[in-house]
Amino acid sequence: MPQVPLNLYLELSAVLFIIGVIGFLLRRNPITMLMAIELMWNAGNLAFIAFARNFIDMSGQVFAFLVITVAAAEAAIALAIVVMVFRRRENADVDDISVMRG
Amino acid sequence: MADFFLGAVPLILLFPLIGAATIAFFGPYAHRSASAFIGCLSIGLSFVLTVGAALVILPLSPAQQAIYAHSNFVGYWAHLPPDLIISFRLLIDPLSLLWMLIITGVGLLIHVYSVGYMASDKNYRTFFAYMNLFVFTMLLLVMADNFLWLLVGWGGVGLASYLLIGFNYDRPVAVLAARKALIMNVIGDVGIMIAMFLMYAHVGSVAYQNVFGHVSQIGTSALTWIGVWLLLGAVAKSAQLPLQTWLPDAMEGPTPVSALIHAATMVTAGVYLIARAHPIYDNAPAAAELVAVIGGVTALFAATIGCVQYDIKRVLAYSTMSQIGYMILAVGVGAYAAGAFHFMTHAFFKALLFMSAGIVIHALGGEQDIRKMGGLAARLPFAYWTFLVGTVAIAGIFPFAGFFSKDAVVDAVLNSHHPWLFVLAVITAGLTGFYMFRLVFLTFLTGAYRGDHEVHAQTERTMTVPVAILAVLSLIGGWIVLPHHDELSVMLSSTFGDARLPQSMAEFSGALSLGLLLIAVAGIAFAWIAYQWRPQIAAAFHRSLGGLHALLSNAYYFDTIYHWLFEWPVLAFAQWLRDAFEVDAIDSLPALALRAGGYFASLSNRWETGYLRRYGLTFVVGAVLLLFIYLFVAHGAAVGAAP
Amino acid sequence: MTVLFWICALVAIATGIWTISSRQPVHSVVGLIVNFAALAVLFLTLNADFLAMMQIIIYAGAILVLFLFVIALLTIGAEPIEQGRGRLAFQTAPSVVAGLAALLIMSAGLRVAWSQSASAPVLDLGSVATFGQQLLTTHVFAFEVTAFILLIAIVGVVMMAGRKELRF
Numbered sequence: 001m002p003q004v005p006l007n008l009y010l011e012l013s014a015v016l017f018i019i020g021v022i023g024f025l026l027r028r029n030p031i032t033m034l035m036a037i038e039l040m041w042n043a044g045n046l047a048f049i050a051f052a053r054n055f056i057d058m059s060g061q062v063f064a065f066l067v068i069t070v071a072a073a074e075a076a077i078a079l080a081i082v083v084m085v086f087r088r089r090e091n092a093d094v095d096d097i098s099v100m101r102g
Numbered sequence: 103m104a105d106f107f108l109g110a111v112p113l114i115l116l117f118p119l120i121g122a123a124t125i126a127f128f129g130p131y132a133h134r135s136a137s138a139f140i141g142c143l144s145i146g147l148s149f150v151l152t153v154g155a156a157l158v159i160l161p162l163s164p165a166q167q168a169i170y171a172h173s174n175f176v177g178y179w180a181h182l183p184p185d186l187i188i189s190f191r192l193l194i195d196p197l198s199l200l201w202m203l204i205i206t207g208v209g210l211l212i213h214v215y216s217v218g219y220m221a222s223d224k225n226y227r228t229f230f231a232y233m234n235l236f237v238f239t240m241l242l243l244v245m246a247d248n249f250l251w252l253l254v255g256w257g258g259v260g261l262a263s264y265l266l267i268g269f270n271y272d273r274p275v276a277v278l279a280a281r282k283a284l285i286m287n288v289i290g291d292v293g294i295m296i297a298m299f300l301m302y303a304h305v306g307s308v309a310y311q312n313v314f315g316h317v318s319q320i321g322t323s324a325l326t327w328i329g330v331w332l333l334l335g336a337v338a339k340s341a342q343l344p345l346q347t348w349l350p351d352a353m354e355g356p357t358p359v360s361a362l363i364h365a366a367t368m369v370t371a372g373v374y375l376i377a378r379a380h381p382i383y384d385n386a387p388a389a390a391e392l393v394a395v396i397g398g399v400t401a402l403f404a405a406t407i408g409c410v411q412y413d414i415k416r417v418l419a420y421s422t423m424s425q426i427g428y429m430i431l432a433v434g435v436g437a438y439a440a441g442a443f444h445f446m447t448h449a450f451f452k453a454l455l456f457m458s459a460g461i462v463i464h465a466l467g468g469e470q471d472i473r474k475m476g477g478l479a480a481r482l483p484f485a486y487w488t489f490l491v492g493t494v495a496i497a498g499i500f501p502f503a504g505f506f507s508k509d510a511v512v513d514a515v516l517n518s519h520h521p522w523l524f525v526l527a528v529i530t531a532g533l534t535g536f537y538m539f540r541l542v543f544l545t546f547l548t549g550a551y552r553g554d555h556e557v558h559a560q561t562e563r564t565m566t567v568p569v570a571i572l573a574v575l576s577l578i579g580g581w582i583v584l585p586h587h588d589e590l591s592v593m594l595s596s597t598f599g600d601a602r603l604p605q606s607m608a609e610f611s612g613a614l615s616l617g618l619l620l621i622a623v624a625g626i627a628f629a630w631i632a633y634q635w636r637p638q639i640a641a642a643f644h645r646s647l648g649g650l651h652a653l654l655s656n657a658y659y660f661d662t663i664y665h666w667l668f669e670w671p672v673l674a675f676a677q678w679l680r681d682a683f684e685v686d687a688i689d690s691l692p693a694l695a696l697r698a699g700g701y702f703a704s705l706s707n708r709w710e711t712g713y714l715r716r717y718g719l720t721f722v723v724g725a726v727l728l729l730f731i732y733l734f735v736a737h738g739a740a741v742g743a744a745p
Numbered sequence: 746m747t748v749l750f751w752i753c754a755l756v757a758i759a760t761g762i763w764t765i766s767s768r769q770p771v772h773s774v775v776g777l778i779v780n781f782a783a784l785a786v787l788f789l790t791l792n793a794d795f796l797a798m799m800q801i802i803i804y805a806g807a808i809l810v811l812f813l814f815v816i817a818l819l820t821i822g823a824e825p826i827e828q829g830r831g832r833l834a835f836q837t838a839p840s841v842v843a844g845l846a847a848l849l850i851m852s853a854g855l856r857v858a859w860s861q862s863a864s865a866p867v868l869d870l871g872s873v874a875t876f877g878q879q880l881l882t883t884h885v886f887a888f889e890v891t892a893f894i895l896l897i898a899i900v901g902v903v904m905m906a907g908r909k910e911l912r913f
Contacts, residue, residue: 003746004746004747004750004790007855007856008750008754009787009791010855011852011855012754012757012758012787014848014851014852014855015758015848016757016758016761018844018845018847018848019758019761019762019765020761020765021722021840021843021844021847022765022840022841022844023761023764023765023766024715024718025715025718025719025722025836025840025843025844026715026765026836026837026840026841027765028715029770031770031773031812031815031816031819032764032765032767032770032773033714034812035764035765035770035773035774035777035812036764036765038777038804038808039761039764039765039777039780042780042781042784042804045784045796045800046784046787046788049788049791049793049796049871050791052791052793052870052871053791053792053793053870053871056870058870058871058875058876058879058883059879059883059884061793061795061796061871061876061879062876062879062880062883062884062887063887064793064796065796065799065876065880066887066888066891068796068799068800068803068804069891069894069895070891070894071804071808072803072804072807072808072895072898073894073895073897073898074898075808075811075812076811076898076899076902077898077901077902077905079811079812079815080901080902080905080906081905082815082819083815083818083819083906084905086819087818087819092819092820094713094714094715095713095715095833097712097713097714098711098712098713099712100710100712101710101711101712711833713833715833715836716833716836719836719839719840719843722840722843722844722847723839723843725847726843726846726847726850729847729850729851729854730850733850733853733854734850734853
């Protein structure tokens with residue numbers, strides 16, 4: 001079977017990444033913003049693995065694995081922060097937080 | 103043994119410094135008597151070491167002294183390009199040893215006296231720290247072997263004087279007096295500095311050895327200028343005309359301060375300076391002439407003022423000014439040994455006078471006006487007799503110390519072919535007898551006690567013993583120079599051996615001595631007549647010579663003149679600047695800077711909204727731009743090209 | 746293979762859009778799970794067997810469950826979320842424009858590279874054995890550092906979770 005060309009995977013990765021970016025910038029719910037960030041991580045993973053297959057180099061896959069790990073750590077800490085900040089509020093809205101103004 | 107004392111010379115300098123530092127840092131944590139003890143101990147140790155060093159150095163021949171006199175404590179302190187090397191060496195030749203003995207010896211006596219005198223003062227510990235500091239800086243001044251360290255000591259004694267005059271800092275008068283003294287002293291500092299610049303310009307060094315050794319290379323006019331600028335320093339420090347106004351005001355300081363600093367030691371620094379720099383003055387006759395004239399005129403000037411003062415300490419201050427005039431006169435005519443001799447005797451009897459006056463002031467609870475005294479001879483016998491000894495000494499009555507030293511000075515003036523200066527000196531001698539005994543009569547003898555306070559006679563030994571010692575020294579101190587037996591000149595011969603005039607004081611003119619004695623006695627007699635026997639004579643004089651009296655009472659209006667000449671313009675200018683300038687122009691500048699900064703900050707403030715999503719958008723926009731630049735601008739990846 | 750790719754790609758994109766646009770956070774989580782599944786299939790087509798499995802287990806199985814728990818924790822009140830318009834002006838349009846511009850730039854950059862197909866695949870490229878061997882020999886340092894990062898995350902979360910709330 002003919003292989004799927006590399007840059008199709010990369011285009012897909014770019015599209016998924018941009019979806020994540022726009023999601024992050026347009027949503028106000030912090031949880032949803034974090035999920036958009038997860039989308040961006042995965043888009044990057046896809047690109048790494050595609051390159052790994054293309055150049056027959058395991059480094060891409062290993063790095064993707066590390067990305068998963070770091071994303072997990074980041075998600076944990078980010079969620080903890082979100083919980084701390086929004087625990088007693090009625091609406092979880094990122095635009096309510098502007099203490100660092102100025 | 104000799105090596106020990108020679109090696110211990112730096113300690114002479116260090117002990118007072120360590121004493122001051124110890125009292126300053128640890129004094130508050132101990133009982134106040136500990137500070138007094140340390141203060142006296144440090145000076146005492148320095149005195150012992152000085153005596154030891156003197157016993158080692160003085161018997162040596164001049165050639166040997168030249169080898170040993172320069173301490174082995176050498177350090178390169180500064181190397182200022184291109185070729186000025188300043189080292190820190192201590193010089194202990196007979197001249198500096200004489201000053202060191204007086205500074206530490208009389209200083210020790212005054213420190214002990216202060217233990218009793220200052221006992222009721224709340225800043226007791228600080229006083230001893232300051233006094234030790236003073237002794238340190240004064241020793242540094244006389245032990246330096248180059249002009250720079252002399253200047254350091256010079257400034258240091260000025261500082262110590264400022265601290266001690268203004269010791270009672272809650273009295274505004276004292277603070278003003280301290281400031282006045284400091285300002286005038288600094289004027290003198292500038293003079294010495296300029297002299298040092300000239301020395302460096304001509305000889306390339308400021309060390310005594312180099313400057314004095316190459317005096318012949320410096321032209322006479324340059325030498326004259328150096329001598330004049332050094333004289334400015336001496337005039338400021340020794341309170342001679344025209345920078346003399348600070349000394350009477352300096353009496354606002356405690357009596358031990360007046361005794362030590364403004365009688366025995368600091369004010370004689372000018373005399374030391376000129377005596378030390380005698381090679382310069384020997385070869386610059388115009389400068390030496392100026393020195394002598396200033397000294398002679400000041401001596402008479404101060405004596406006239408002293409005749410009408412009513413504050414005990416002021417009279418003594420003017421008499422100090424007058425006697426230092428004698429010393430300056432002596433070194434001005436080239437009689438350096440005579441000037442040093444008079445310095446020594448004056449230290450004895452002037453410190454004595456101040457200290458016994460202090461006993462009187464203490465007994466009267468602080469009263470210093472002699473119009474409110476009288477008849478104290480019976481109630482304060484110890485003070486009376488010691489004060490009398492001092493007065494007799496200063497009047498120059500045989501066989502007290504002042505007789506010999508004043509004779510030596512006047513003798514030298516006569517032999518130096520300065521007839522007018524001789525006349526000044528003689529008249530001053532008569533006036534000295536007059537005003538000093540006027541002081542004795544009004545304070546101790548005339549009639550009944552006129553004052554309001556109760557008289558508390560004290561017998562504290564810390565105060566009486568030093569005074570008694572000084573009384574004895576005021577009697578026998580002059581016997582170091584007797585006809586055909588001049589020990590002092592022999593001692594000082596290594597320093598002054600190269601002076602232009604022979605320095606021996608053994609040849610007294612009998613007629614001159616007798617004449618001076620008679621004139622002094624005449625002055626005393628006149629005072630007795632006017633104040634003791636027929637007091638109405640004095641009162642009549644005061645009424646008839648009203649204008650002259652006012653002139654003298656106000657010290658020839660020097661203070662007034664200086665105020666209008668110097669103080670008032672500066673103050674008026676400063677006030678004008680403040681009113682016209684500062685409020686509008688200068689004070690508004692910080693506000694302007696504030697607003698400008700705020701404006702620029704507000705421009706960039708708009709980005710810091712605090713909203714997370716805005717920050718995210720900023721990221722993305724920036725990343726996009728960078729991506730664009732990286733892909734298409736920097737690396738020229740054309741769209742649509744084949745790889 | 747190509748068909749599989751296109752199916753998974755479309756699923757991924759669709760669920761991605763659904764994730765970011767859903768009003769309910771739980772719906773977003775479900776969409777994300779499906780997205781991860783699609784990506785896992787794509788990994789399989791790229792000979793990354795081990796990673797595909799890890800994607801499912803860790804990402805979909807652990808992280809997204811964590812998300813669910815936090816959503817449960819935060820929306821007890823069950824108010825409709827994101828009331829009204831956002832407080833920022835000039836956010837929507839510039840974001841979309843920037844995103845599309847980035848996409849265009851990246852696509853343009855891709856057009857000039859890697860249009861060719863890859864060579865024939867090596868069959869055990871992404872197997873567990875290969876992966877393990879690479880991870881623990883060539884990239885062991887990164888492996889250790891990652892472990893450390895996880896430790897930091899654990900400690901950080903434990904510290905933060907015990908605190909009283911931040912008031913500001």
